[in-house]
Amino acid sequence: MTPPVSADLSRLLFDGRYEQTHQDLHELLLDPVFDPREGLTMAEAGRLAYERSRAVHAGLERPREILADPWRLFALAEWPSLVDVSTFSLLMVHYNLAFGTVVEHGARDDLKDLFDELDRLDSFSPYMATELGYGNNVAALRTEAVYDAGTGTFVLNTPDALAQKYMSYSGFQDIPKLAVVMARLKADGRDHGVFPFLVRISDRDGLRPGVHAAPCPEKPVQGLDNGLTWFDHVRVPRRNLLHGDMGGFDENGVFRPAAGNQRKRFLRAMSRILPGRLCVSSAATGAGRAAVYIALRYAARRLTNAPGRNDLPVIEYRSHQLALFTALAKTYAMTLLLNHAKREFTGAPRDAVPAGLGDLVSITKALATWEMTEVVATCRERCGAQGIFSVNRIADYGSLLQGLVTAEGDNQVLLATTAGQIIARGGDGAEDGAEPDTAPDPRGRSLRDPAFLVAALRHRERELLRAARAAMADDSGDRTYFEAWNGTINSGLEMARARGVRIALECFTAAVDAARDETARAALGLLAALYGLTEVRRAADWLLARGVLTAEQVERLPVEADALCAEIRPYADTLTDGFNLSPELLRAPIAADDYVAAFQRRTGAFGPAAARPAEGG
Template sequence: MAPNLEGSEDALLPDFPRGPLHAYRSRASFSWKELALFLEGEDMLRFKKTIFSALENDPLFARRGGHDLSMETYRELNFLRCKRLLEYDIFRMDDLLQSPLKCLALVNCLGMYDWSLATKVFLHTFVFGSAIYNSGSERHLKYIPKILNMEIFGCFALTEVSHGSNTKAVRTTAHYDPTTQEFIIHSPDFEAAKFWVGNMGKTATHAVVFAQLYMPGGQCHGLHPFIVQIRDLKTLLPMPGVMVGDIGRKLGQNGLDNGFAMFHKVRIPRQDLLNRTGDVTPEGTYVTRFKDSRQRLGASLGGLSAGRVCIVSMSVVNLKLAVCIALRFSATRRQFGPTDDGEEIPVLEYQLQQWRLLPYLAAAYALDHFSKSLFLDLVALQQGLQRDDRSPRQAELGREIHALASASKPLASWTAQRGIQECREACGGHGYLAMNRLGSLRDDNDPNCTYEGDNNVLLQQTSGYLLGLLGRSGPGGTRFESPLKSVDFLEAYPAILGQRFEVASLQDCLDSSVPLAAYEWLVCYLLRESHQKLSQEKRSGSGDFEAKNNSQVYCCRPLALAFLELTVVRRFHEHTHRPGVPPQLRAVLRRLSALYGLWSLNQHSALLYRGGYFSGEQAGKTVERAILELCSQLKDDAVALVDVIAPPDFVLDSPIGRADGQLYKNLWNAVLQESKVLERAPWWPEFSANKPVVGSLSAKL
């Protein structure tokens, strides 16, 4: 049944102004308003509009061009904006907790405006705040209202100068002193300094610090989180024993102050240990409900999965913004034509431009659905943790989500990275202008490939999970099943390996069931190859560490990526083929699903041929023809599909990507509004000065 668009919905989703983009909008096979309501729902659309309107109507958020501001000014402005946001009603935590997707939407909407702002807010409220809420106990709840009122400002300090991914090797220590009932937080040397910590550089007053917990007898109980005050609340000067500072300019997100901290025997109360996974009695006895230290560490670092899932969504936002800019540009940019003296045609009409951009549009839709569904899975896991659910299903759900999150961050951030670059190049020279935002999107997305775990390292977590399934044999043999059913297809592991690509015609290839079946085979094949490679290494005398190390590049790494791509394809396929999809939206959604699946699969053609799933030249050619055919079918829908996911022009902030399609008018106006664009250079006398260049310049420097 089609959503009702009469009355209030027209105000919620107003028509776009007629202009150069109208031709494409009028040719769309569906209503963009109906698709937006189907995908988001009216309540979510209203929530997002509330956020966007608040930003646009508040003078503090007026666009000033972050690249023209000094770093110090940019950070001051960013802090003031953060402070203002926390005064708005949109931060009513009760409402956000009742609708978890609104939490995600809030961060994403702010990120569409400016990732420095979004990250600052996210780190303070959700990362710092949730670390206290989820890792602490009732005695720590006093901090939550202080966080929301900005009485304190927080950060999450795990990474050190010399250790990031290897969290077990973190070297900051926390020795318990029973005579004073205090922990002594200490950095043994500069390599143990907390580093890269967002908000720590200039702003944070408190940090959740991870340190190795030592008892009076010298026994180490591993990594635990502590609340440590690092700056005075009134002066923002460092607390005694704390050396804290800023790490300097980064490649992007310079409105966010990333910093470092060293601790010289800093004493904190015993109660400031976040004690959900382990506690210390006043006398100095360590107590925990976890028998296995690895389980306890995993529970205390559980927030990292939440961070990774959020980074997936952040990466998707960046990809959305880039394809919105590039496709609106491509629909209005005219170059060449069939005849030398004829009318030029939009570059979107060229097959090469469609092939470059439309698969990334499909990826934005597929990954967006996946990121939301995975976020809801994570919420269900965290709710179980809050209930102290210790069931086998809860434990298995945790392992499955960890595996999915560990591979989804690499897939999403790398897809966005490649997609933004393709969009930049597809916009030609205009895409290189900073004002059109593709450069800042590329720079702001880049850290997504690194923080919360290096992408290539994270993929080893996922491949390890899959290989571990082969080692679980019950009375009836190996069983493959999981709470989210992401590995259930492996129950048919031997039979799937015997399957082959048997698509008879191009038309039969235009459905996502085709790449879905191929991906199941590919994952089974890579799982077998990885298992055999590991076994071969061990038979050759390699230990576990060396065997795993030697099996990554051509086996375990592609296994993890293929498994996650399969999961994305499966979830989007099921979403677009479910009965509840309105009939008028089925065709376009299924084309997006098929295009994403086939385009992703095509990047594994060598493996498909090597393993025997493809044979003969027709298999590969059929997939390639299907990709081009789907691009052709989606070409007239591209602008409408962009309209569904694009934020308002004020937020998108790209002259060549504005919704009215007045490409050159908007670009010209933006150029003329740039600072000092028509002024002569202040160094103009040097043009005719008759003196040595080196001496003159040296005097000024």
């Protein structure tokens, strides 16, 4: 039976949904198909990811059912990457981006055969939006689909090298692929903007006529078949246009776009990007939790020398604690922030996404993937040489995070865009940056007080926002809009990050209050204080200059962090138990109870007979 404290932490981390939404995914990954395999070429590793993706598909409900429950989709994003980062990528592209687009914009009787084909995973569905010359400005992409009224088909064509589809999965040319291709719809001499089309790019005999592909260079760890893809006057049936409510053909065969401008229709066509950002964040936080779990288990068992003794677990060093417990605190904070964003997303209307929700999801994606990148790097380093081996997982998570930082919108561009939108919306009070915000009085305040830490971070966020708005509104001089924004962008980025950090700490303190078990509440309270203290320490110069911290408090920040680590140490195992992970799932030798025996079994080099582990040990 799960101890009450671990069950309570699991309830908070998985938003009370572990048993009904996550547990079968955990159990599915115990299948031997997910056992580590070494010595594979990159192509073999990529084909294994396709095999594993089919195993996941076979073990779960149909994709259409998963898409109907966003919580289930987010869970699917969270687990497979723990044992194969490439499997996560394939599943998310197929389920969310590609098939999700078909469900939202092409669930029609005349497409039922193709719909069912993708639902059965008879064909994988790459998502082809990004072009070699057009990344974040996808609305400007150049691939075109020109309607031929005489044949009732679209002619899909790549006009030049910059318009080649980039990074989508087209390298394994004998795997059946039915892609969602974003292309510029042209009909009756008019450009109607970017729409999604279903295009069969390959079958078991190879690429279809008119479809060309070349593999991208190899990436570390992930052996997927990313490629450059281009089209040479490929005929696409009219029915394969996924127009949804964005337009359609009238009884005379004339294309009629829906009301509104091209940008509005384009954003509607790209509707799977928003849940995709939550999927990416789910994978990032899942990898962060797994990395911390592995690193802390290893640190508790890895013996080292210390003054006066030679058998001290490395976790007893305060330097090791500060690194790993800070990583643990960030992982909890980002998981709780993500849960908040998921709740807001699932509770919002699908047809009109509120601006505040878009801000929250984008900030969560950027902050979670950046923070987990740092967490995974810290865990890898603290595991020493063992952290380098793929079999111990953490290095592979680092490769995953490098991709997630870019996926569904490059973080820096995404956060800058979000900051610009927040600044441009204006406001009429201190809450939204229109007026100076009163700084909290630091005198007599404890550096562990969550209310004080939240107030300090909120003040910084609001003042950064107010200053950014004032800078943009300053009409003195002869500045272009770009010059004004270019001079504000870095402070805007810092403001958007500050907002995410403040919301994360608020979610963390709410979780402390929501804990039912006294031990869980105590452990969470210490960890929340460490997270808040870490972020206040990051901005200590700004806070000191504005009187939010005293000089004495700034000097005490590192002392207080060390003291918190000492108090967190007895709860370390308890806090990671809430992750619902196990050595059996992760199959990382250094996460085992006896990491030496596990590592020797993995290498097959048992050494001296006296050191040979017992059978079954």
